[in-house]
Amino acid sequence: MTPVPRALVLASFAAALLLAAPACRQGKTRPPVVAGAPVRLLPAHFEPPADGLLTDRHLDLYQKVRRAARDRSESDAARALGVDPDEFAWVRARIVEALVALDASRVRDASAQTYTRAIASLRTTLKSVRDARTSRTVEVQIAALERERAGMRPADPLPAALAANARKVAARRSELEVALR
Numbered sequence: 001m002t003p004v005p006r007a008l009v010l011a012s013f014a015a016a017l018l019l020a021a022p023a024c025r026q027g028k029t030r031p032p033v034v035a036g037a038p039v040r041l042l043p044a045h046f047e048p049p050a051d052g053l054l055t056d057r058h059l060d061l062y063q064k065v066r067r068a069a070r071d072r073s074e075s076d077a078a079r080a081l082g083v084d085p086d087e088f089a090w091v092r093a094r095i096v097e098a099l100v101a102l103d104a105s106r107v108r109d110a111s112a113q114t115y116t117r118a119i120a121s122l123r124t125t126l127k128s129v130r131d132a133r134t135s136r137t138v139e140v141q142i143a144a145l146e147r148e149r150a151g152m153r154p155a156d157p158l159p160a161a162l163a164a165n166a167r168k169v170a171a172r173r174s175e176l177e178v179a180l181r
Contacts, residue, residue, distance in 0.1 A: 046087035052161035054098070054168050058091045059176065066179035095176060098169035101158055108155055115149040 065088050069077035078088040119142055126138045158166065169176060 046084040046090065048090050052094070052165075054091065054094050054165045056168075059095070059168070059172055061088065062091050062095060063175065063179040094165050095169055097162060098166040099173075099176075101162055101166045102170055102173070105155065108152070112149065112152065115145055115152075119145050119149070 061083055065074055065078045065081060065083055068081055072080075074088060074092070075085040078085045122138055122142045122145070126135060126142070129135045129138060157163075
């Protein structure tokens, strides 16, 4: 019987360990494959919440990724932070949607206030006018502004999820806008 070289024994031992190691893994087990079921080759992706609501965790995640994306794309920053880029994209879309709703409401309110101030100013002017022709011109201007204000279409009610997201974003708007820069 010839002696087996020590290097061959060590190599055989290492190969046996490498082959046996996967069988000894603890932790996640693979689900059994059902005959005829499609095999999932890619890991599961982000599933948006069924209610469509943003959480504080989502807003924190958004800020974290935006800060990390200073020198690279948001998608790369999300991956580097271990955040699913699809989840980040969903969160960003909900935040932008909420900001647009908030801005639309603010513009609508500002427009109504502008009409109210302009009409009030013209009525004050009308009280001090002594000339009938000028008085008639001011009255026509007041009537035109009142028609325009009355013609402003009221805002459509926001869907419940969007209204809730807008309230949540409004509460943290200043810090989110810093992350947008």
